[in-house]
Every structure is written in C-alpha cells, then in structure tokens.
Amino acid sequence: MGLFGSVSGKQVDEFAKGLAQEIAKRYPPTMDKGSGERKISQKRLTNILEEAFNKAADFRRQHKLGVYKKARLGNTFRWELSELGYSDKFVETATEGLVVYVSRK
Structure with missing residues (x-):
C-alpha cells in the first residue's frame, strides 16, 4: 500500500460526508x-456507528487508501459531523472509532 492510494481526494471527501449524513439520518x-x-x-448507537465504520473499512479495502x-x-468526517451540529464529545468519539477501524490491516 502506497502513501497516496488509488482514489482521488474528492472521492474520499464525498464518501466521508456521505458517511456522516448516514449517521445523521439514524441518529440526528x-x-x-x-x-x-x-x-x-447506547447499544443502538454503537450499532449505528459500527455499521458506518465497517462501510469505511470496506471503502479502504476497495480503494487501497494510503496514509494521507x-x-x-x-x-472530513470530523468536520462534517461538527457542521451537522453534534457535540464535541460525540464528534471526537465517532472520529476516533472511524480512524481505528480504517487503520486496521
């Protein structure tokens, strides 16, 4: 896996924003x-987030995302959640979970 991957930055941004929007539909x-x-x-919220994180992990595998x-x-995911109006605590927790899922090999 290289540093830059096989997908454009715009596609990554669109995916991240869509992921945040999907969470917003299920957990406004x-x-x-x-x-x-x-x-x-809490169990329902955990399920919502895990489904989103699994989609992100699948996206990473399909597009071979690099470090950047x-x-x-x-x-992009963090900023979209913030713009949607989520609390700082939720934004931090959700973003941390996303990064952990996407960083796994």
Missing part, C-alpha cells in the same frame, strides 16, 4: 444534544 444531532423527543440506547487519504477521510 438533536438526539445527541438531548433535545430530541426520543432517547436512543486515511487522514483526509478522518478529517
């Missing part, structure tokens, strides 16, 4: 802030 930012009507269990593209994926 209002639920993260506690202002939503419904509460979600993995970093770009994590950063």
Whole structure:
C-alpha cells in the first residue's frame, strides 16, 4: 500500500460526508444534544456507528487508501459531523472509532 492510494481526494471527501449524513439520518444531532423527543440506547448507537465504520473499512479495502487519504477521510468526517451540529464529545468519539477501524490491516 502506497502513501497516496488509488482514489482521488474528492472521492474520499464525498464518501466521508456521505458517511456522516448516514449517521445523521439514524441518529440526528438533536438526539445527541438531548433535545430530541426520543432517547436512543447506547447499544443502538454503537450499532449505528459500527455499521458506518465497517462501510469505511470496506471503502479502504476497495480503494487501497494510503496514509494521507486515511487522514483526509478522518478529517472530513470530523468536520462534517461538527457542521451537522453534534457535540464535541460525540464528534471526537465517532472520529476516533472511524480512524481505528480504517487503520486496521
């Protein structure tokens, strides 16, 4: 695996933003802030995040992401979650999980 991988930076950005949007559909930012009507269990939230992380790991395997593209994926994902209105704690936790999943061999 090289440093740059076989996919463009724009494609990585689009994938990361789509991943964040997918999480937002299933776990809206209002639920993260506690202002939503419904509460979600920790187990359900864990399942939502793990499904997203597994998609990211599959994307990494398909496109052979290099070091820089993995970093770009994590950063774009982080900024998209922040822009969607998630708490800093959630953004940090979700981004850390994504980076761990994508970095595994």
